[in-house]
Amino acid sequence: MSNNNLSVISLVSLGEHPTSRRPRRAEQDARAIELGIKLVGDNLQTLHAGELSDDASQQTALRSYLGMGLAEIKLLEMPADADAVLVIADYLKQQKTDIILTGVRAENGESSGMLPYLLAEQLGMAMVTSIADILSIDEVNKQAEVLQALPRGQRRKLKVDLPFIASVDMAAALPRQSAFGPAMRGQFETTLGGTFTDEESSDWQIVDAKKRPKRLKIIKAKTAADRFKAATAKASGGGGKVVYGVEESAQAILDLLIEEGLI
Amino acid sequence: MSSSEFLSHFLFTLISFALLLTLVGAVKRMLLWSQGQSSTIHWLGLLQIPRRYLVDLHHVVARDKYMSNTHVATAGGFVLSSILIILLYVFQLTLQILTWALLGSSLLMFIGSIFVMLRRRNPPPNLSLGKWQRLPKSLMVFSLSFFILTLPATGILPSDTGGWLLALLLVAGIIWGIGEMFCGMTWGGPMKHAFAGALHLGLHRRQERFGGQSTGLKAIDLSSKKLGVEKPIDFKWNQLLSFDACVECGRCENNCPAFAAGQPLNPKKLIQDMVIGMAGGDDAKFAGSPYPGIKVGTHKGGAIIPIVNVLVESETLWSCTTCRACVDACPMMIEHVDAIVDMRRFETMEKGQTPGKGSEILENLSATDNPNGFAPSTRMNWAADQNLTVFGHNEKKQQVTQADVLLWVGDAAFDMRNQRTLRAMIKLLRAAKVDFAVLGDAECDSGDLARRLGDEATFQRLANSNISTMNKYSFNTIVTADPHAFHCIKNEYGEFGGNYNVMHHTGFFAELVSQQKIKLDNSKELALTYHDPCYLGRYNGEYDAPRFLLESMGVKIKEMERSKSTARCCGGGGGAPVTDIPGKQRIPDMRMADVIETKAEIVAVACPGCSAMLEGVVEPRPEVKDIAELMLDALIEDTGEDMVGAQV
Numbered sequence: 001m002s003n004n005n006l007s008v009i010s011l012v013s014l015g016e017h018p019t020s021r022r023p024r025r026a027e028q029d030a031r032a033i034e035l036g037i038k039l040v041g042d043n044l045q046t047l048h049a050g051e052l053s054d055d056a057s058q059q060t061a062l063r064s065y066l067g068m069g070l071a072e073i074k075l076l077e078m079p080a081d082a083d084a085v086l087v088i089a090d091y092l093k094q095q096k097t098d099i100i101l102t103g104v105r106a107e108n109g110e111s112s113g114m115l116p117y118l119l120a121e122q123l124g125m126a127m128v129t130s131i132a133d134i135l136s137i138d139e140v141n142k143q144a145e146v147l148q149a150l151p152r153g154q155r156r157k158l159k160v161d162l163p164f165i166a167s168v169d170m171a172a173a174l175p176r177q178s179a180f181g182p183a184m185r186g187q188f189e190t191t192l193g194g195t196f197t198d199e200e201s202s203d204w205q206i207v208d209a210k211k212r213p214k215r216l217k218i219i220k221a222k223t224a225a226d227r228f229k230a231a232t233a234k235a236s237g238g239g240g241k242v243v244y245g246v247e248e249s250a251q252a253i254l255d256l257l258i259e260e261g262l263i
Numbered sequence: 264m265s266s267s268e269f270l271s272h273f274l275f276t277l278i279s280f281a282l283l284l285t286l287v288g289a290v291k292r293m294l295l296w297s298q299g300q301s302s303t304i305h306w307l308g309l310l311q312i313p314r315r316y317l318v319d320l321h322h323v324v325a326r327d328k329y330m331s332n333t334h335v336a337t338a339g340g341f342v343l344s345s346i347l348i349i350l351l352y353v354f355q356l357t358l359q360i361l362t363w364a365l366l367g368s369s370l371l372m373f374i375g376s377i378f379v380m381l382r383r384r385n386p387p388p389n390l391s392l393g394k395w396q397r398l399p400k401s402l403m404v405f406s407l408s409f410f411i412l413t414l415p416a417t418g419i420l421p422s423d424t425g426g427w428l429l430a431l432l433l434v435a436g437i438i439w440g441i442g443e444m445f446c447g448m449t450w451g452g453p454m455k456h457a458f459a460g461a462l463h464l465g466l467h468r469r470q471e472r473f474g475g476q477s478t479g480l481k482a483i484d485l486s487s488k489k490l491g492v493e494k495p496i497d498f499k500w501n502q503l504l505s506f507d508a509c510v511e512c513g514r515c516e517n518n519c520p521a522f523a524a525g526q527p528l529n530p531k532k533l534i535q536d537m538v539i540g541m542a543g544g545d546d547a548k549f550a551g552s553p554y555p556g557i558k559v560g561t562h563k564g565g566a567i568i569p570i571v572n573v574l575v576e577s578e579t580l581w582s583c584t585t586c587r588a589c590v591d592a593c594p595m596m597i598e599h600v601d602a603i604v605d606m607r608r609f610e611t612m613e614k615g616q617t618p619g620k621g622s623e624i625l626e627n628l629s630a631t632d633n634p635n636g637f638a639p640s641t642r643m644n645w646a647a648d649q650n651l652t653v654f655g656h657n658e659k660k661q662q663v664t665q666a667d668v669l670l671w672v673g674d675a676a677f678d679m680r681n682q683r684t685l686r687a688m689i690k691l692l693r694a695a696k697v698d699f700a701v702l703g704d705a706e707c708d709s710g711d712l713a714r715r716l717g718d719e720a721t722f723q724r725l726a727n728s729n730i731s732t733m734n735k736y737s738f739n740t741i742v743t744a745d746p747h748a749f750h751c752i753k754n755e756y757g758e759f760g761g762n763y764n765v766m767h768h769t770g771f772f773a774e775l776v777s778q779q780k781i782k783l784d785n786s787k788e789l790a791l792t793y794h795d796p797c798y799l800g801r802y803n804g805e806y807d808a809p810r811f812l813l814e815s816m817g818v819k820i821k822e823m824e825r826s827k828s829t830a831r832c833c834g835g836g837g838g839a840p841v842t843d844i845p846g847k848q849r850i851p852d853m854r855m856a857d858v859i860e861t862k863a864e865i866v867a868v869a870c871p872g873c874s875a876m877l878e879g880v881v882e883p884r885p886e887v888k889d890i891a892e893l894m895l896d897a898l899i900e901d902t903g904e905d906m907v908g909a910q911v
């Protein structure tokens with residue numbers, strides 16, 4: 001696909017390896033870059049808000065995006081306690097962007113997954129969650145055909161008006177390997193981001209997350225095939241139905257809690 | 264003018280001209296080599312050429328007695344004849360003794376060439392045809408022409424024998440002969456191997472190879488503008504020279520496990536392709552076995568044209584297990600593995616094109632210091648019940664900074680199969696009352712895999728991290744069950760300031776057994792064979808210690824046909840299981856077939872990689888056991904109060 005006039009920006013964050021907790025390129029952000037390269041090749045712009053840390057492993061992590069063949073990453077410098085959403089929004093408002101790509105959620109920090117939503121709100125753009133691919137872009141009618149990833153391998157094709165923000169799901173194409181040479185030679189183009197301190201989070205109390213209780217799954221499988229099904233299929237609950245009214249919804253939740261013996 | 268007078272005048276002109284032409288060719292060839300990157304010129308090595316030829320090269324050639332005798336006769340006869348011809352016909356010395364000597368040397372060469380001819384009547388597939396089929400004829404014509412030419416001068420035959428007809432025949436023969444034997448040396452004929460080979464022996468990039476060992480990969484500067492080799496000119500000049508030394512004997516091909524498995528690699532063709540790359544052209548004239556599955560004549564190259572996927576397919580590079588069987592078998596001392604890894608470096612570090620699971624494994628190595636992405640904090644989980652002494656800290660908050668032995672655990676820590684070997688080792692070390700400690704979670708992967716996948720950056724990071732960890736403590740010896748870690752720490756950490764006394768567990772245990780610190784029951788009757796790990800055997804020359812240990816258990820080893828320096832790789836080295844290039848069969852299956860041929864019921868191994876690869880072969884098959892496990896089975900434990908100590 002060559003979309004020469006299209007302006008695509010991917011936002012990248014510092015990832016965190018799940019077992020070692022060391023910084024790395026975030027898996028979803030890397031997929032966003034892969035998708036961006038597919039769309040516009042070398043014209044992809046990449047943006048990171050944060051500081052260029054002295055810590056070698058953090059630098060290496062950020063550089064590993066460059067290792068995917070990017071010539072540069074735009075670095076919006078902001079202090080650690082700043083609100084990245086506002087800093088990025090402030091920058092993007094001055095740009096004419098058609099598509100903004102992010103991951104679904106960050107691998108560390110707040111990891112709320114709110115960034116794309118808040119950005120969309122600030123920029124007044126549409127927001128598509130968890131996309132697996134962008135199939136085509138009609139530059140005349142300013143529309144894109146987007147493939148959204150749904151649970152259990154389902155996909156939904158959507159038509160979205162440009163410009164829009166999309167969060168890229170793990171179901172998107174695997175990111176290309178990051179190569180050491182280009183990673184070391186790529187550049188950070190640093191600009192000072194606006195100053196927006198994160199006022200809310202300063203009042204927050206941070207506690208370690210507790211493991212979510214798991215529902216006991218009692219499997220009465222007799223054959224290996226049954227066990228396989230039980231292990232792989234998501235509990236479908238059987239009695240699922242779509243409830244619309246507020247009262248009905250509340251009732252359904254209450255019924256479930258009673259059924260599970262929680263109240 | 265009589266025909267003999269004509270001949271001597273004419274020969275002066277002809278030979279002088281041929282020598283001049285040869286010289287021009289030599290300069291042109293040298294210019295080709297000089298396109299390469301700079302590398303130390305070991306001038307003194309040039310003085311060593313005769314010795315290296317007679318000792319090191321012949322040591323390899325002599326593995327094939329027929330060929331070594333043939334080569335001595337032909338090459339010896341040729342070198343001697345050439346000197347004499349120059350003295351007699353260019354410098355026109357008229358000493359009778361020289362004439363007689365030439366008669367003898369050309370006869371010797373002629374006899375040799377008959378054997379070359381015989382070998383080439385039904386040439387085995389590893390020999391190249393084409394211009395190489397012409398060579399025995401050229402050898403014969405050269406030697407015979409000079410033999411006949413010399414006969415009258417010795418007085419055996421009257422001068423002017425044969426008159427003008429013979430003179431003309433001789434002129435034709437000599438033109439052919441010296442065209443091939445002199446000019447061909449520097450103009451790309453089969454005799455090129457003599458000219459380039461001699462210089463290569465002298466100027467070899469690994470001078471330490473001669474009379475010693477030099478198997479560690481060489482580090483590269485990570486801040487250079489280009490990492491690894493993209494084009495022929497990115498090789499060092501002496502690597503380019505080395506490619507020209509190839510005689511297309513195909514011994515490398517015969518020993519290459521990837522070639523035998525039908526993967527698209529043939530080390531001989533690879534070297535020939537490097538020559539094509541350096542000189543420019545296509546591979547249509549290559550007259551040997553192709554890369555399995557890739558047609559000859561479909562690729563071309565040039566000195567400043569990228570190699571991969573133009574001249575050589577990337578699968579070719581990634582099929583190599585870095586087993587060094589080719590290097591070990593090569594009479595011309597060519598370093599295939601260096602060249603392959605150099606090109607892999609560019610693929611990985613510049614292009615990010617490591618195939619298969621390469622990308623994932625390398626990312627894991629950089630994020631978790633182990634290839635499979637396990638949490639570094641779980642590295643010691645396997646030893647939860649072992650009560651090991653850990654350097655640095657321990658449960659009782661004591662600092663441990665010193666031990667006799669540092670036990671290098673390796674990534675076997677994360678592998679249930681090889682944890683059995685580790686446990687066996689620990690019991691044996693305790694039985695021998697060795698004072699040892701481990702690095703615990705601070706140990707990282709040795710970097711072997713990353714380096715051979717071309718990721719020099721990750722290798723250097725891991726090496727530096729391990730070195731700085733180890734340098735905090737004092738110990739006498741590092742002992743490990745992993746030949747890859749053994750090789751890296753012993754031969755490759757030195758360039759980064761890590762110099763240690765490293766032993767493989769077989770070597771270390773062999774010492775303990777000979778010192779009677781470990782006593783083994785030698786009454787076991789086991790039908791057993793031993794598989795030499797490449798990184799222990801060919802890389803480090805250790806063939807005896809494992810065999811000594813097995814014999815100490817009373818085992819009579821049923822040796823495989825390919826054992827010791829010609830042992831076939833298990834397929835696990837060089838990241839081959841990671842890149843997983845398909846072939847017609849799997850290398851471990853072939854190795855297991857070698858095992859089964861000996862009728863052994865157990866195959867003893869000495870490497871976690873070998874045990875994983877060979878145990879991956881479908882059953883029924885012989886059992887796979889590490890030597891440490893076998894030793895534990897045969898261990899005679901001390902009785903009495905010592906027992907208690909041994910069990911702590």
Ligand code: SF4
Nearest residue numbers: 519583584586587589
């Ligand atoms: S190192 Fe082994 S696998 Fe690689 S080319 Fe040589 S013989 Fe073949």
Ligand code: SF4
Nearest residue numbers: 509510512513515593
């Ligand atoms: S590389 Fe060495 S072993 Fe292989 S064909 Fe050439 S000379 Fe023979």
